[in-house]
Amino acid sequence: MALAASVIALLFAYIFFRQMIKADEGTDLMKKIARHVRSGAMAYLKQQYKVVIIVFVILAVVFGVMSFFGLQNEWVWFAFLTGGFFSGLAGFFGMKTATYASARTANAARKSLNSGLQVAFRSGAVMGLVVVGLALLDVSVWFIVLDYFIPAENHLIIITTTMLTFGMGASTQALFARVGGGIYTKAADVGADLVGKTEYNIPEDDPRNPATIADNVGDNVGDVAGMGADLYESYAGSILATMALGASAFATSAVEGMQLKAVLAPSLIAAVGVILSLLGIFLVRTKEDAGMKQLLSALSRGTNTAAVLIAVATFGIFAWLFGTETNQWWQVSLSVVVGLLAGVIIGKSTEYYTSQTYRPTQKVAESSQTGPATVIISGLGLGMLSTAIPVITVGCAIVLSYLCANGFSIDFTAENLSMGLYGIGIAAVGMLSTLGITLATDAYGPIADNAGGNAEMSGLEPEVRKRTDALDALGNTTAATGKGFAIGSAALTALALLASYIEEIKMALIRVGESLPNGVEAAKATLVDFMEAYNVNLMNPMVLVGVFIGAMMAFVFCGMTMNAVGRAAQKMVEEVRRQFRTIAGILEGKAEPDYERCVAISTKGAQREMLLPSILAILVPVITGLVLGVPGVLGLLIGGLSCGFVLAVFMANAGGAWDNAKKYVEEGNFGGKGSENHKATVVGDTVGDPFKDTSGPSLNILIKLMSMVSIVMAGLVVSYHLL
Amino acid sequence: MALAASVIALLFAYIFFRQMIKADEGTDLMKKIARHVRSGAMAYLKQQYKVVIIVFVILAVVFGVMSFFGLQNEWVWFAFLTGGFFSGLAGFFGMKTATYASARTANAARKSLNSGLQVAFRSGAVMGLVVVGLALLDVSVWFIVLDYFIPAENHLIIITTTMLTFGMGASTQALFARVGGGIYTKAADVGADLVGKTEYNIPEDDPRNPATIADNVGDNVGDVAGMGADLYESYAGSILATMALGASAFATSAVEGMQLKAVLAPSLIAAVGVILSLLGIFLVRTKEDAGMKQLLSALSRGTNTAAVLIAVATFGIFAWLFGTETNQWWQVSLSVVVGLLAGVIIGKSTEYYTSQTYRPTQKVAESSQTGPATVIISGLGLGMLSTAIPVITVGCAIVLSYLCANGFSIDFTAENLSMGLYGIGIAAVGMLSTLGITLATDAYGPIADNAGGNAEMSGLEPEVRKRTDALDALGNTTAATGKGFAIGSAALTALALLASYIEEIKMALIRVGESLPNGVEAAKATLVDFMEAYNVNLMNPMVLVGVFIGAMMAFVFCGMTMNAVGRAAQKMVEEVRRQFRTIAGILEGKAEPDYERCVAISTKGAQREMLLPSILAILVPVITGLVLGVPGVLGLLIGGLSCGFVLAVFMANAGGAWDNAKKYVEEGNFGGKGSENHKATVVGDTVGDPFKDTSGPSLNILIKLMSMVSIVMAGLVVSYHLL
Secondary structure (H helix, E strand, O other), rough: OOHHHHHHHHHHHHHHHHHHOOOOOOOHHHHHHHHHHHHHHHHHHHHHHHHHHHHHHHHHHHHHHHHHHHOOOHHHHHHHHHHHHHHHHHHHHHHHHHHHHHHHHHHHHHHHHHHHHHHHHHHHHHHHHHEEEEEEEHHHHHHHHHHHOOOOHHHHHHHHHHHHHHHHHHHHHHHHHHHHHHHHHHHHHHHHHHHHHHHOOOOOOOOOOOOOHHHHHHHHHHHHHHHHHHHHHHHHHHHHHHHHHHHHHHHOOOOOOOHHHHHHHHHHHHHHHHHHHHHHHHOOOOOOOHHHHHHHHHHHHHHHHHHHHHHHHHHHHHHHHHOOOOOOOHHHHHHHHHHHHHHHHHHHHHHHHOOOOOOOOHHHHHHHHHHHHHHHHHHHHHHHHHHHHHHHHHHHHHHHHHHHHHHOOOOOOOOHHHHHHHHHHHHHHHHOOOOHHHHHHHHHHHHHHHHHHHHHHHOHHHHHHHHHHHHHHHHHHHHHHHHHHHHHHHHHHHHHHHHHHHHHHHHHHHHHHOOOOOOOOOOHHHHHHHHHOOOEEEHHHHHHHHHHHHHHHHHHHHHHHHHHHHHHHHHHHHHHHHHHHHOOOOOOOOOOOHHHHEEEEEHHHHHHHHHHHHHHHHHHHHHHHHHHHHHHHHHHHHHHHHHHHHHHHEEEEEEEHHHHHHHHHHOOOHHOOOOOHHHHHHHHHHHHHHHHHHOOOOHHHHHHHHHHHHHHHHHHHHHHHHO | HHHHHHHOOOOOOOHHHHHHHHOOOHHHHHHHHHHHHHHHHHHHHHHHHHHHHHHHHHHHHHHHHHHHOOOOOOHHHHHHHHHHHHHHHHHHHHHHHHHHHHHHHHHHHHHHHHHHHHHHHHHHHHHHHHHHHHHHHHHHHHHHHHHHHOOOOOOOHHHHHHHHHHHHHHHHHHHHHHHHHHHHHHHHHHHHHHHHHHHHOOOOOOOEEEEEHHHHHHHHHHHHHHHHHHHHHHHHHHHHHHHHHHHHHOOOOOOOOOOHHHHHHHHHHHHHHHHHHHHHHOOOOOOOOOOOHHHHHHHHHHHHHHHHHHHHHHHHHHHHHHHHOOOOOHHHHHHHHHHHHHHHHHHHHHHHHHOOOOOHHHHHHHHHOHHHHHHHHHHHHHHHHHHHHHHHHHHHHHHHHHHHHHOOOOOOOOOHHHHHHOOOOOHHHHHOOOHOOOHHHHHHHHHHHHHHHHHHOOOOHHHHHHHHHHHHHHHHHHHHHHHHHHHHHHHHHHHHHHHHHHHHHHHHHHOOOOOOOOOEEEEHHHHHHHHHHHOOOOOOOOHHHHHHHHHHHHHHHHHHHHHHHHHHHHHHHHHHHHHHHHOOOOOOOOOOOOOHHHHHHHHHHHHHOOHHHHHHHHHHHHHHHHHHHHHHHHHHHHHHHHHHHHHHHHHHHHHHHHHHHHHHHHHHHHHHOOOHHHHHHHHHHHHHHHHHHHHHHHHHHHHHHHHHHHHHHHHHHHHHHHH
């Protein structure tokens, strides 16, 4: 069924793509600009894949060697490659579609707002459907293959823990897509703004600005390909982790076949989610003369309908799988509802803190009256305060999904714990089950943004530019919600991965034929046994130091990406200044700027700068494991997850608020465009760029990747400490 | 002996104070300005104490009621008041001295650089000696009193766990001093800079600026009184926690009197530290014609000599206490050395990242060429990266002091754990043992700063102003080191408090006559028993949610204090603008500004704004305890400690780097004073003000206070969950 759903998703993605391609791309100038952006985006992707391939080859060899020495299962090196390949493929298709769609969206907007929305949204849906389709395809094919090859003893536990390590491919791909894409897009954006807007007072997306093409390319590589890879990883990771947790929780179930059902449940929920997301996508349509409000409600109708239907369907799925004799079917279903609700609340809270229709962002705009420094201070203050609701929401989601799944028992028994952790995984799967449509609304944003850029650069009528601006504004709202969703789902996924880490330790011990440090036989050991045997408690200095290092990693990783953007933007600024200085007639619009040079600078900058933070993120969990052992790794993961999650929310919301505070001033408040106050908010917006689009989103990857690396390296750590 | 040392410290503090008072205060104008600052500072302190007294009365009643119901020992309400009183007294004396010293320092600087240094440093030493003297006095008197009253059974364990709750007084006082003082000083500073420097282009400390007196008052209430209360808390907290950990670790020791010796060791180290700090203070002297380099080396000579001698003396102390038959004497002594070394390394790393003589800060200055936004981005990047060394240092200090004290065993047995935690506590005591002199170098900074302000406002010759600037620059270096020291010691102290939290839980169970949840008798339960009985492991969702909330608390607390500064500064800006507008002749220096109004605005702003974050910091640990129980509280403390520590380092270093990047530009680099680049660095400096002087330092308090509140409320939490 998961396989069928994935095929349906890919089929519709193809249909939407064909529909879009058939649409008219507009005037020759529009086509030319679109071609520029497209070739820049593809050139970047090619460069990125070059780096990624090298890293993949190295890691595949490492995994191969580990398998040879019995430190890992023999499938991981190949499966690692398939995961990375599919994730890369999803990014490639998504971005290809986006770059074809932007000019067509601008052209459709010449007809009406609704036509523009249709083209942009359906093209975004291609990304959403390709991601869920390919992820489900990868998961289901591998399950079928392993089901055939793995021997009967501990069958499902071996399958699921083996498959869990496959997530590493998606993680590695996501790392480079998010970090590299994030650096690319913001180096271009910051560089374009600093010289164009601030020094020469020319508007956004002005064709005279040499960095403007690079800026538009950046939207595609960062917000489409990067976001897609990020959520591909969460999606695949949450399913794989929950399968492993299910296999463990139901290992001793007395009911025949229960374990298999628990393992298949996450894929089933995901499959149903794909179909219902597709339904939601078709619901997004309005009358031709629709206004802004109707557009927004059309989008929400699609997402909300999908979410509600998935919630209802879940009860059906679990009633069918688990039977209605016991209460388990509705209890576990409630965990899904908890996950779905948490996603909605985090999205709403992000909107509240970052939209200029609410007080917080208006206050940031207000503080521009006393200059850029107070804009920065108030934005940082807002971002920090805005962490409260998402953290409390995730906290409640953890406790509630845990309690729902284990039948509302707070007794800390091994059985309750296993069921509870399965519930947390199921909540993550539930939250992500709407990904087909939520990612569509996400990917829609940069397409609309690029359409606006195309309209501006090709000098379309002001009426059209106004329509694309409206589409863009809608995209900003969905992007804010989407960012909250991406962070929240990353946190829950990382938690599920963390819980399943213990399953990998168990497998590693079984593989080398050892018992736990306290003598309990590995195959029979419960999670509680593991906690006691490895002393994973808060008085163990190894755990404490691990937590400290995890918290530090979040900051150091952010600092590295912030500095990377700073350095790459610096180069961009110098280039743009040079072109303004040396190319005669460029400012009068008589000479064409050298767009390619700027694209090349961003590409090279991103490629160079993404390596160090990426290597750090991969190495630190390994080193921690070797030095501090299993308790140190768990401390590291918890420290990185908690601090990284809070930091990511802070950065995303502060950045979003600065962006919209600037827009609020541009709408005519506090002096409007061109005033000193406006300049102050531009400073905020520029600082916010790497916050919300580079460092913040990169943290999503960090918290998942560190768990994934730990999972893959579990065998090494265990064997090393047995020496 | 501790009593004797405290009396000696207080005696010398009095002598230094008399010496300083005898010095000439300079011209009439200088006296007048000093009087303004003094009365402003005292007026603020009075206001702050009014709020603090109300809070103290409320909390004392709460503790009284808790004692009545057997949820707390019967001493706590009164001891709580004495701790708060002594901490407040230390702040009062320190600030009084500082406000008397600044004009005298400026006047002495008319003679020579060295004379200025002597007056300022000896006055700073008053603060250092009063803090350690009063803290030791409080601890030793209470020990003698309780030793007399407490019955013989479990004698020392009851004494030490009772005394531990006394730390709450110092914590509460520190909370208001740091948060209130931090808001005060930066509201005044930011307000003065935004209008004076940025809008009207008049220099720092110009007498025409109405907020300039408030700014100078702020240095005293924030950097002298606030810093003093912060370190008073760390000092007392580390001694009390280590006493409790010692009583527990040696409870079953076969050697007669070992337990008492282990309990007294921390006070003994502290006492020897006081005497050797005093010696160090006397070493700080140079030739009359000394240059900047000699001054700095004079200061370092004092601190380093004190540190080395303390390390040596420690070996003597433990050889005498523990005897040299076993290896324990030198093993535990090594823990002290670890603590001392960690303090030095953190201080050096702070200096590296924040001084303009090194590359990182120079790079921030360099980024001013592309405007304020890149200054902010690079400063934030620097701050985030700068967290690596302090965190790794503290991590190593934790592991090493743990291993040293338990004889280098990584076996996780109850005995090793107890000894190891005692070692961590001893490391914290060791780090803080030099407080007498390190606090002197800290408090010296604002005195020199104020001396510069006085020199500027009273129009002394440029030569004198140059000398006070040199003294100020020296103060900036010591202040940066001091901040790192304050954060590092807060982290180690909080960790020691966290470990001793379990001892309080034990006492609470004994008081109500209950066993552990798993049936182990409370009096005989080891730390490991507690971890297992309460399931304080990383798979327990209560722990996980606690960690998340702790990490969030650090950010929310920072956000609140950032916004508080923003709001209070806003009011100050409006007032200064109003005065420039309405008071005729103010800008020509013909009419005197209304300094008092600005002082009043800062006072009121600080008073109003400090309440909400303070109440939050006190309530959250209580609520967490009631909802999530003991594992939730431990999660909260670890999450808050790890994330808060990293965040504090980030904020302190980013703020320091911005400050000095501005100074670097002012020294003539990248365009020098008045250039666009300089303006960009002023924006960075303004954002950095609340970073390094309000929110960052307030986190020191938060991480210690949350532990302390949990300790005091342990009885309530335990009894509530037994219902």
